[in-house]
Amino acid sequence: MIRSSALSLSLLAAALATVPASASAQWQWRDASGRMVYSDVPPPPDIKRIVKGPGQPAGEYNPAEATATNAEVAPARPATAKAAAAPAPTAEEAFQxxxxxxxxxxxxxxxxxMxxxxxxxxCAQxxxxxxxxxxxxxxxxxxxxxxxxxxxGEQRQAEIVKTNANIEKDCG
Structure with a gap:
């Protein structure tokens, strides 16, 4: 009984150890010797038998066909403001x-x-x-x-009042 549970646990551990590699892999392909390869990076260009790629259903396909299919299916992305903006200024333009x-x-x-x-x-005047x-x-x-x-006399007083008002308005 103990041996069978130990064996069950070791099989379970082995099964769980393989899950993260395939679960996180986005690409699956068969190499030249026919072995299945799981990776999160695309396969080398010489690989012709891809089993699964990002956004592709499982099943073998030719990479050239997948590229054409992805281009047809993927909607055109609207240009962002930064992409539509003028290129970054050169050092000389930034300096100027x-x-x-x-x-x-x-x-x-x-x-x-001034x-x-x-x-x-x-004000001094x-x-x-x-x-x-x-x-x-x-x-x-x-x-x-x-x-x-x-x-x-009266004109002088009126001129003093007017001048003081200008001083307060302009120099205050």
């Missing part, structure tokens, strides 16, 4: 793109700096004008006919 981006960023920075300098200059108005310096404005009209 980065260079253009750096130059564009530098131009934007220079434009911002605007900030103009604003600072304008407005503050100097406001200070002159408050100190009572003789100030005149251009008239429509090209002449100069000097500011009196």
């Amino acid at each position: 793109k980065r260079r253009a981006e750096r130059l564009e960023a530098a131009a934007k920075d220079a434009q911002k700096e 605007e900030a300098n103009e604003r600072a200059t304008r 407005l503050r100097n004008y406001a200070q002159g108005l408050q100190q009572g310096a003789r100030t005149g404005v251009m008239t429509s006919d090209g002449g100069v009209q000097f500011l009196g």
Whole structure:
């Protein structure tokens, strides 16, 4: 009884040992000597008797026929966005793109700096004008006919209010 169970166990172990090789194999073929070969990689090109391949039913077939059958059965895959996209840029193209981006960023920075300098200059001029108005310096404005009209008391106060409003709006 013990011997028969040991024998049964050893036969079962031997059977289970062969299962993973054939279960994970996607390809089956007979080699030149007629032995069955199981593999997860395709057979060499000289093999003419393939028993099973991925997506093929069991049974011997010629690899050339299988290729034609697979091409007929397999639906055409839609092109993905990456496959349809332009090829990857060369190193020179990538360099030129980065260079253009750096130059564009530098131009934007220079434009911002120039605007900030103009604003600072304008604010300094407005503050100097406001200070002159408050100190009572003789100030005149251009008239429509090209002449100069000097500011009196009420006009000076209106000009001070207008200048202070511009300072707050532009320089605040």
